[in-house]
Amino acid sequence: MSGLVDAEDLALLATGFEAAMAEETRPAETDQALFDLGWAELLSAAPSQGAATAFRALGTTNSAAGLLDDVVANTLGIDISPQTCVVFPAPHQAKAPAHPQGDAVVVDGLVSARDEEATTAVLAVEADGSVRISTADARLFQSPVAGGVDPGRAFRRVSVEIPADALVPAPAGGSWDSAVAAARTALAHQLLGGARWMLAEARQHAIDRAQFGRPVASFQAIRHKLAESLVEIEGAASVAEACLEGPNPLLAALAKSLAGQAANTTATHAQQVLAGIGFTAEHRFHYWLKRMLVVDTLFGSASSLPAEIGHHLLSRGAAPRLIQL
């Protein structure tokens, strides 16, 4: 297959993925179920299209499956499996999560829920301005941190020092920058899947909930909040879709930034529309909100990416036209 899979196949896979992700299983079991459904084959046949399909479903279902590990490892040319995890950059950043210090390597990053049962970890180490990819025993990175805002614990911080000789150089594959771009595109689709879910939830509530003798959906302040959410989602989604036309790191950064912004806006507006019930632990809204907060920080956030993009324009000396008719 030349990069593209049949639209019908994709739709079918999406339905299967969504069903598997919606099951209340441990992340490791979900990962295994997705591999059984053909996730690895999809990713190798259509890396960006396939990832977009799966990550949209991740956003919709709010599953903590470790698919980001696979997208990054796959782009780096490393064989993927439910037992292989990746150490991701620290929050709001996209630089390699580790650097050498004497005989040790200092790691400050994030790991996904997959890390609990993984055997191999992929680590990017930055030294002298270049990034080297290695693998190591995943147990070295098992994070003792139990806290965090997200009850699903999809990602946790890891801060450790490991001996440099614990690392095994990975065979040459894709560059770290290309892995960053792939991760950003996939995460943009996840954020937008989640944002669409939150918008749908708030929309339904606005229609069902009556005050002053009419649905709260009839109040203009409510309508405009939901309308603004949809506009930001559609604008960001259109850029996230454009990323699937071919690799473009700047476009991927824009897609992730816009998607993060759209998800933040939608979460804020949906929270306000849901009001009291949306502030309870009982209502499921907060699971999506909290996951959004976490996913937004991965590989650069809506608050950190605009500066990165702006610096890029300044060093280029112009604003490129990225989208052609």
Add this chain to the structure above:
Amino acid sequence: MDPETFRRDLGAWLDDNAHELAPPYEGAGSMDEQMAHYSYVKRSLYDAGFGRYGWPESVDGLGGSPLLRAMVGEEINLRGLCDPNPWTMIEVLVPTVIEFARPEVAAALVPPFLRGDEMWSQGFSEPDAGSDLASLSCRAAKTDGGWLVSGQKIWTSFIQYAQRCVLLTRTGEPNSAHRGITALLVDVDSPGITYSPIETMHGRLDFAEVHYDEVFVPTERLIGEENGGWQVAMDILPYERSTTFWHRGALLHRRCSDLVAHLVANGDHSDTAAKALGHAFQWLVAFRSQSRDTQHRLANGQQLGVETSIDKILITFAEQQLFGAVRDLLGGVVEFDDGIDAAMWRTDYLYSKAAPIYGGTAEIQRNIVARRLLDLGPES
């Protein structure tokens, strides 16, 4: 005509003629200078053929996809060859006129507009009918061989340069709302039309108040059906948000590049500057990406509709972010400085304040999205 070949040939032709096509004035120029140069550029493109693609042969075009028109305006705006606003009028009005006017009327009247020899106006808004367009009251009374139009319009852009005006009139009972509106194509030199230009806050005579006193309009100048003017208006509005927005997006890209160049020249590589710049640019790209989808839908013959309100909200946001960043980052240029560059930044900054007003206000667009795209039911 294959769009890629067209783009390449157009680019080469514009490069070859860059000197001749550049504005002969410095900065924005006076409105007279701008209009004269617009006519010249439009005429040159017509003569070279590029300006005729994307329009049907029935109106002297050379056929081909509307994408070609989007490309022409994009290149013109990227190169800053002429002010984008006069250019919008043909894109806004003519597709609907071609579809709804009598074919012989369109065939006779559109070609001079296409050649740049004429300008047309859009007479929709009235002093008491802005957002609530369907409440308009400018009356067209049936008479022998046509109508007699009496009433007042306001904010009619470019009327002082225009030969024709697409006018919405009341032909039904005063309270017939959208059911009793008729669209007419009126000659601006008809007896009974008087206008007085209104100065905008950015110091231009962009629009005018127009009085119609028993103005005779012949039957054949009917656009669409009698009392079917609302459908005509609803057909025009999405055009206002498609090709012309693509063109305007190109202008915003150029100004964004100008801002980058200004910052680089000043050695400002601060995080503050980068962040504001990146923020503006990302919405510009979001708009452009969304608008590209719209251009392709148009080119595929799909009917544009309420979904173009998303384009309008996005470009408004992008424009305001961009010129907001200009004001914040240029350190007083907008507020205090003399000189051509400062005047251009000031003009663009002030004009960005009109973006949430013209073509349906920001609030009206949100009402449309809520009602039609989110299906939230009626407003209370």
